Amino acid sequence: MKVILAVDENWGIGKDNQMLFHISRDLKHFRYLTYGNIVIMGRNTYESMGKALRGRENLVLTRNKNYKLNDARVFVDYKDLLAYIKNSKKEIFVIGGEQIVDLFLPFIDEAIITKIFSSREADTFLHNFDEDPNFKKIDQSEIYRENEVDFKFVKYRRK
Template identity: 60%
Template sequence: MKIILAVDKNWGIGKDGKMLYHIASDLKHFKATTLNNICIMGRKTYESMGGGLLARENIVLSKNPKYKISDGVVFSNPADVVSYVKISSKESFVIGGEKIVEIFLPFCDEAIITKINGKKEADTFLHNFDSDEDWEIYDKSDTFTEDGVSFEYVRYRRVK
């Protein structure tokens, strides 16, 4: 499993159920990376997007075992999600939110993070891979700028 998210300087990922930044080229990068693969998300993330992502297998983790969606699969037990993705030939990406990343972090071996050179007020945050000795940077892009916002893609991998 991999994590793919955009963060600001404080590792903030969202506020009031919305992303902090909408950077068109980053959204294209996200789409190209996750296309035809599995995207794992929580119910709130699923609902904030207005439904599942096209051309991807959408998996939603919800505490409510009766929660149903028409464009994906719902699980109420994280272990069932792990078992499901293990038998798939597709890559699996955890796309949020904060609690879902925390649940699946022990099963992830890579994180693809868009690091945005800015700070906004946030109420949800991502695990700080820079301060976790179990993770290391193994690839970093050039710095890009779009609409006055600079960012880079940083890939982390688990080392322990």
Template identity: 40%
Template sequence: MITIIAAIGKNNALGKDNQLLWRLPKDLKHFKSLTENHPIIMGRKTYESIGKALPNRTNLVVSRKENWFAEDILIVSKLKEAIKFAKKIDEEVFIIGGGEIYKQTMELADRLEITLVEEDFEADTFFPKIDLKIWQKVNEEFHQKDEKNDHDFYFQTYEKINKDQ
């Protein structure tokens, strides 16, 4: 099972200048609860924006940059190698970003775990369009903004309609 997990704006915005565009602690808890104890795959820029390996997860970073190193992560030069390695560790693998990694894995993924932030954002990185001919929303949970979470948002789960696609 390959699951893509992302927080996006209504306009599919992911980030700007390698940073998130919102403050949603409830989403960070949700992300942790889903990905903990599973391998996670990310691009180098996403890793650099986080700044460290995420605990209680095998962190695989896809990078073509030679002589690049970071503590507590596995560096892999090709995305398919990262997926193959992650599947040896656990049946459930999470793709956590960024934009290019998401584009490359949309057709490989079985499930999408999307946090939809109810606002359009100015961004330089975007999530691929979710094609509703391929993906079916199977769950949605609304969360209203509050003193800790700056925006209204939804947790949405999509599953591939036809696994052969």
């Protein structure tokens, strides 16, 4: 299982259920890696997008037992979700938010992080993989620039 998210300099990922940055190259990178695979998200993340991501199997975890969706599979227990994906041949990506990443962190083997060299006010933060002794940085891209913002793609793997 992998996590894939963009973070600012303080590991912020969102404010008021919205992404902090909209960087075309990052969104294309996200789509390229997740397309044809499974994405796991919380209800707030799903609702912030307004619909399921095309070309991916969308799994939504929520505490609301009455929550129903036509374009995504809903789970109220993370253990049921884990059982559902257990034998999948597809790659599994956790795409947010903060509580969902924290919940699935013990099962995450790899983190694909877009590190943005800027900061914005955030109310949602990602686990800091730079400070986690169980993960090591295994790859990083060159630094890109788009819309006056510098960023790079960094990959971490569980030791």
